[in-house]
Amino acid sequence: MGRYDLALIGFGGVNRALAELISQSGERLAKELGFALRVVAITDLRAGSLVDTDGIDLAPLLAAEPGELSFADLAGGSADPRNEWVIREVPADIVVEATFTNPTDGEPALSHVRWALESGKHVCTTNKGPVALAGRALKQLAAERGVSFEFEGSVLSGTPILRTAERMFGGLEITGVQGIMNGTSNYILGRLEEGIELSAAIAEAQKLGYAEADPTADIEGHDVQLKVMILANEVLGADLRREDVFCEGISAITPHEVQDAASKGLRWKLVGSATRYEDGSIDARVAPLALPAQHPLAGISGPVNAVVFHTDLLGTVTVSGPGAGRIETAYALLSDIIAIHQRHADDDTAPTRPVLQETHRV
Numbered sequence: 001m002g003r004y005d006l007a008l009i010g011f012g013g014v015n016r017a018l019a020e021l022i023s024q025s026g027e028r029l030a031k032e033l034g035f036a037l038r039v040v041a042i043t044d045l046r047a048g049s050l051v052d053t054d055g056i057d058l059a060p061l062l063a064a065e066p067g068e069l070s071f072a073d074l075a076g077g078s079a080d081p082r083n084e085w086v087i088r089e090v091p092a093d094i095v096v097e098a099t100f101t102n103p104t105d106g107e108p109a110l111s112h113v114r115w116a117l118e119s120g121k122h123v124c125t126t127n128k129g130p131v132a133l134a135g136r137a138l139k140q141l142a143a144e145r146g147v148s149f150e151f152e153g154s155v156l157s158g159t160p161i162l163r164t165a166e167r168m169f170g171g172l173e174i175t176g177v178q179g180i181m182n183g184t185s186n187y188i189l190g191r192l193e194e195g196i197e198l199s200a201a202i203a204e205a206q207k208l209g210y211a212e213a214d215p216t217a218d219i220e221g222h223d224v225q226l227k228v229m230i231l232a233n234e235v236l237g238a239d240l241r242r243e244d245v246f247c248e249g250i251s252a253i254t255p256h257e258v259q260d261a262a263s264k265g266l267r268w269k270l271v272g273s274a275t276r277y278e279d280g281s282i283d284a285r286v287a288p289l290a291l292p293a294q295h296p297l298a299g300i301s302g303p304v305n306a307v308v309f310h311t312d313l314l315g316t317v318t319v320s321g322p323g324a325g326r327i328e329t330a331y332a333l334l335s336d337i338i339a340i341h342q343r344h345a346d347d348d349t350a351p352t353r354p355v356l357q358e359t360h361r362v
Contacts, residue, residue: 003036004337005053007092007121009083009112010099011044014126014153016066017330018096023058029334035341041090042071043081045099051076051090083108087115094340096333097125103222103242106133117141117149122344124336126153126329132226133242135233148340153332155181155227156305159321160335165235165309169317174235176275176310181227183303183323184210184218185250185270189288190301192258193268198251210303210324220249221286224272228284231307232274238282240274246285253288266290267298275310 006022008015021029022037030036039056043049048071050056061069071077087095095116099109106129113130116123117138125131130138131151142149155161156179165174180186187210191201202219205211217223225247232238232245250270258268269291274284291298296318300306305323308316322328 001030001034001036003038004093004341005038005040005055005091006337007041007043007086007090007095008039009043009087009095009097011042011047011069012066012098013326014098014329014333015042015096016062017326018098018333019058020062021327021330021334023062033338033341037337040092041086043083043086044069044071045081047071048077048079049082049086050074050078051086053091083112084115087112087121088119092121094122094124094337096337097123097127097130098329098333099127101127101129101217101223101226103129103217103226106130110134113138113149114141117145117147120145120147122148122150122340124148124150124152124333124340126151126157126332128154128223128226128230132229132233135230136239148343150336150339151230152335152339153329155230156307156319156321156323157325158328158331159305159319159323160332161231161307161319162234163335163339164319169309169311172314173312174309175312176273177231177235177307178271178273178297178310179227179231179307180269180297180300180305181224181272181307181323182218182221182270183305184215185221185224186300186305187303188219189250189253189258189268189270192253192255193262195255195259197255198253219251221247221270221272222249224270224286228272228274228286231272232282232284235309236274236276236282238274238276238284240282240284244282244284246287248285248287250288261290265293267293269297269300271297 040053041051047069050071072079097112109127110130131154188201225245229240271289272286296308306320308318
């Protein structure tokens with residue numbers, strides 16, 4: 001049986017959940033998928049870096065509390081994350097990038113992805129920044145190096161929205177997409193409908209783990225803006241920049257407005273949309289909308305996400321599912337790894353070739 005060796009860049013909730021999946025269910029997954037997964041490197045801003053080309057024992061790392069984890073005193077460990085060195089030099093098949101998103105320049109994740117592709121390594125990421133801001137260039141770089149760049153989790157976390165469009169909609173012309181793509185804002189709007197003030201709803205969402213300490217990206221729509229860019233570029237063939245996508249958040253909406261709309265059968269939602277017109281132009285925007293009850297997005301509640309595809313033959317097709325959660329997003333990374341295997345199973349880069357296993361001995 002073949003094997004893929006992984007370098008985990010970032011060891012927060014998502015990559016930690018992937019490590020848990022490999023540690024606890026690795027044998028089952030190997031039997032089911034036909035290949036094994038092994039972690040040979042981990043980097044983390046706080047914990048440092050850890051490298052073992054014979055495979056890292058994940059159990060003791062997962063037993064430690066995240067805030068208490070340090071690689072400095074472990075064999076192969078360092079207090080320095082050493083991201084570039086790990087990505088470029090450690091012999092891994094797949095670099096799994098799950099650091100934070102900077103919506104302005106996509107860094108540091110953009111550099112992480114670029115270093116890996118330049119080094120001839122496959123990449124999967126949940127990070128919106130590199131995909132939205134430099135997706136076309138990164139895909140071209142991946143093609144030039146003969147590797148894959150996968151990012152299913154960048155839009156709806158574990159819900160496979162991009163592959164649904166790519167693999168299931170053959171023969172359809174997709175003319176537009178609309179979606180609730182941020183579970184935090186959707187949860188908060190639901191609480192406003194119940195009469196809770198915005199500040200209290202945000203605090204509640206933070207306590208529940210839906211919102212970050214700084215909720216600006218969720219509340220002001222910047223998170224959805226990047227996701228609209230990804231969807232438009234991947235599904236509609238656009239090449240959008242941030243300034244091409246109008247963006248308005250929910251911070252100006254009051255509980256009274258939301259309750260008044262509800263009394264009229266309307267539901268406020270933060271909707272990201274992109275429409276392709278007959279002349280090829282794209283209108284893309286993020287804005288709060290009061291949707292009628294019959295709209296397919298009106299009934300999406302809480303931290304759930306959904307995307308409506310507008311097609312020529314099927315009309316509207318709606319896909320919904322979890323838009324957040326560490327386990328759900330880790331599944332997106334696993335689905336990316338499976339996609340990499342399926343695409344390269346017959347290549348020299350496939351782990352089924354014995355020579356690949358030997359190259360991992362240093």
